[in-house]
Amino acid sequence: SLVDKANYRHFMAKEIHEQPEVVGHTLAHYVDMATEKVAMPVKLPFDFKDIQRLSITACGTASYAGFVAKYWFERLARLPVELDVASEFRYREAPLRKGDLAIFISQSGETADTLAALRYAKSQGLHTISVVNVPTSTIARESETALPTLAGPEIGVASTKAFTCQLAALAAIAIAAGRARGELSETDETKLVHGLIEVPRLMTEALALEPQIEKLARDIAKSQDVLYLGRGTNYPLALEGALKLKEISYIHAEGYAAGELKHGPIALIDEKMPVVVIAPYDRVFEKTVSNMQEVAARGGRIILMTDAQGAREATVDSLVTIILPDMPATVTPLVYAIPVQLLAYHTAVVMGTDVDQPRNLAKSVTVE
Numbered sequence: 505s506l507v508d509k510a511n512y513r514h515f516m517a518k519e520i521h522e523q524p525e526v527v528g529h530t531l532a533h534y535v536d537m538a539t540e541k542v543a544m545p546v547k548l549p550f551d552f553k554d555i556q557r558l559s560i561t562a563c564g565t566a567s568y569a570g571f572v573a574k575y576w577f578e579r580l581a582r583l584p585v586e587l588d589v590a591s592e593f594r595y596r597e598a599p600l601r602k603g604d605l606a607i608f609i610s611q612s613g614e615t616a617d618t619l620a621a622l623r624y625a626k627s628q629g630l631h632t633i634s635v636v637n638v639p640t641s642t643i644a645r646e647s648e649t650a651l652p653t654l655a656g657p658e659i660g661v662a663s664t665k666a667f668t669c670q671l672a673a674l675a676a677i678a679i680a681a682g683r684a685r686g687e688l689s690e691t692d693e694t695k696l697v698h699g700l701i702e703v704p705r706l707m708t709e710a711l712a713l714e715p716q717i718e719k720l721a722r723d724i725a726k727s728q729d730v731l732y733l734g735r736g737t738n739y740p741l742a743l744e745g746a747l748k749l750k751e752i753s754y755i756h757a758e759g760y761a762a763g764e765l766k767h768g769p770i771a772l773i774d775e776k777m778p779v780v781v782i783a784p785y786d787r788v789f790e791k792t793v794s795n796m797q798e799v800a801a802r803g804g805r806i807i808l809m810t811d812a813q814g815a816r817e818a819t820v821d822s823l824v825t826i827i828l829p830d831m832p833a834t835v836t837p838l839v840y841a842i843p844v845q846l847l848a849y850h851t852a853v854v855m856g857t858d859v860d861q862p863r864n865l866a867k868s869v870t871v872e
């Protein structure tokens with residue numbers, strides 16, 4: 505058939521490993537590789553300068569891609585972003601300003617709540633962009649501008665490559681917005697685009713960590729609960745990590761902003777609870793180290809996903825460290841997605857669950 509598992513045991517494994525290639529395809533659609541500038545595939549029917557507020561709406565994993573993008577649009581384009589899950593957005597009758605922009609993210613382009621949210625935004629006179637993987641889908645057809653992800657067919661119910669392709673497209677759109685709004689110089693743009701172009705290579709390096717993660721998964725499979733922590737754009741990635749693990753291994757997992765640890769989840773920490781900390785060495789790294797010390801002081805087991813510098817600076821006991829290559833801060837959520845996905849995948853394999861078709865879940869939720 506057109507789509508098969510090649511030599512992989514599951515579609516999910518194949519799709520995780522396809523990411524350097526499909527993220528590369530998606531990027532090639534949004535940036536000019538030679539000049540290292542953003543090049544939108546279509547001309548947008550509005551000027552980012554005229555947008556006062558951006559609303560981003562999606563469900564599930566796509567909503568976490570949107571959450572990462574919120575940080576990018578706010579930082580790179582100084583554009584205020586409101587992020588919603590579609591099931592809330594469609595009913596809360598958010599006051600929207602005519603002429604503002606709403607972005608809808610969906611792999612399938614058929615999710616009922618996301619489609620209803622799109623229709624609501626249109627009825628309020630907003631410009632609408634959809635970031636979709638299925639170009640013939642209802643959401644793609646009904647939005648004013650449909651921007652594709654080029655992930656190819658995603659079969660595993662748990663989204664992997666669609667997520668990182670969504671991030672790639674959204675990063676390019678955020679850079680375009682930053683340029684149009686005069687918040688980024690040409691040099692900033694080149695630097696950021698250069699960073700994006702490096703992502704496929706960085707992902708290939710991250711995939712080489714698989715043996716270490718497979719071993720770690722045997723340990724994680726014994727747990728009842730797993731906590732994921734991150735700050736900044738790696739906070740949404742922590743949410744995605746927890747979602748991925750619970751979806752396919754059925755181990756209870758929660759994602760938290762590392763700074764919120766003290767406000768609740770710390771009560772759960774004991775020797776039995778692994779805490780996955782997603783923390784590249786960045787301007788908030790030291791803050792995360794103190795959160796890790798709080799976990800270690802209570803006997804919690806820490807799995808730290810970081811880079812070489814982070815591994816040196818993390819002065820914490822009881823640590824498993826997964827060391828990723830150095831990269832610009834903007835692209836960390838794309839590359840750190842790989843160990844996060846691999847950990848969920850291998851844990852599910854150890855548990856013996858139906859990885860590609862987890863119980864009770866559907867690939868596309870077309871009813872409310």
Ligand code: G6P
Pocket residue numbers: 563564565566609610611612613614615618661662663865866867868869
């Ligand atoms: C379901 C799928 C998820 C997906 C979500 C949104 O819950 O199992 O993998 O993230 O729907 O789907 P969409 O097609 O709109 O991205």
